[in-house]
Amino acid sequence: GIQVEQSPPDLILQEGANSTLRCNFSDSVNNLQWFHQNPWGQLINLFYIPSGTKQNGRLSATTVATERYSLLYISSSQTTDSGVYFCAVPSSGGYNKLIFGAGTRLAVHP
Amino acid sequence: EAGVTQSPTHLIKTRGQQATLRCSPISGHTSVYWYQQALGLGLQFLLWYDEGEERNRGNFPPRFSGRQFPNYSSELNVNALELEDSALYLCASSPLAPQFFGPGTRLTVL
Numbered sequence: 125g126i127q128v129e130q131s132p133p134d135l136i137l138q139e140g141a142n143s144t145l146r147c148n149f150s151d152s153v154n155n156l157q158w159f160h161q162n163p164w165g166q167l168i169n170l171f172y173i174p175s176g177t178k179q180n181g182r183l184s185a186t187t188v189a190t191e192r193y194s195l196l197y198i199s200s201s202q203t204t205d206s207g208v209y210f211c212a213v214p215s216s217g218g219y220n221k222l223i224f225g226a227g228t229r230l231a232v233h234p
Numbered sequence: 235e236a237g238v239t240q241s242p243t244h245l246i247k248t249r250g251q252q253a254t255l256r257c258s259p260i261s262g263h264t265s266v267y268w269y270q271q272a273l274g275l276g277l278q279f280l281l282w283y284d285e286g287e288e289r290n291r292g293n294f295p296p297r298f299s300g301r302q303f304p305n306y307s308s309e310l311n312v313n314a315l316e317l318e319d320s321a322l323y324l325c326a327s328s329p330l331a332p333q334f335f336g337p338g339t340r341l342t343v344l
Binding site: 155157159164165166167168169172210212214215220221222223224226227 | 267269271276277279282290292322324326331332333334335336337338340
């Protein structure tokens with residue numbers, strides 16, 4: 125089945141710094157989601173981005189489907205950005221169960 | 235618009251007991267997904283229900299079962315609880331894509 129790899133596994137930033145998180149997937153997909161898991165465990169939808177680039181405030185994401193990767197950019201990081209970031213793709217390229225990467229754990233220090 | 239809701243927030247059971255977790259999807263969403271997030275094992279797909287029927291099942295024993303009601307809400311039942319069933323159980327709903335997640339139920343098996 126499809127494999128999803130995220131890097132780096134851990135990231136420590138000072139408040140105000142920028143960062144790039146990467147998600148590689150092993151097969152073609154027709155959609156991809158980025159999530160932020162808050163300290164209470166809830167997965168917050170950040171982006172639904174099958175291809176191209178989207179921006180939402182200080183966050184943006186780019187998916188290059190032909191090269192099987194997606195990037196999540198966080199600019200001017202804040203302590204509230206801390207948590208785990210996951211990317212996920214459908215298992216068979218369609219509308220089905222999501223396969224998650226192992227996540228990037230981000231800690232932003234003041 | 236109300237998001238996905240789950241109950242209870244926390245559940246403590248002992249080995250051998252049964253647990254019932256509940257999920258209400260976003261209005262208009264017919265698909266409900268269940269995922270398990272156990273410590274060190276990442277997010278794993280459990281079950282997918284759509285229009286009242288089980289559409290897909292992850293690699294979990296038959297002790298894990300569920301159902302979807304006519305109003306599209308769903309129950310996850312875990313029988314004969316084992317210590318390793320301790321985890322965060324997340325429910326998601328979708329029209330097709332993307333999936334939107336609830337706050338989760340944290341199950342602790344003693």
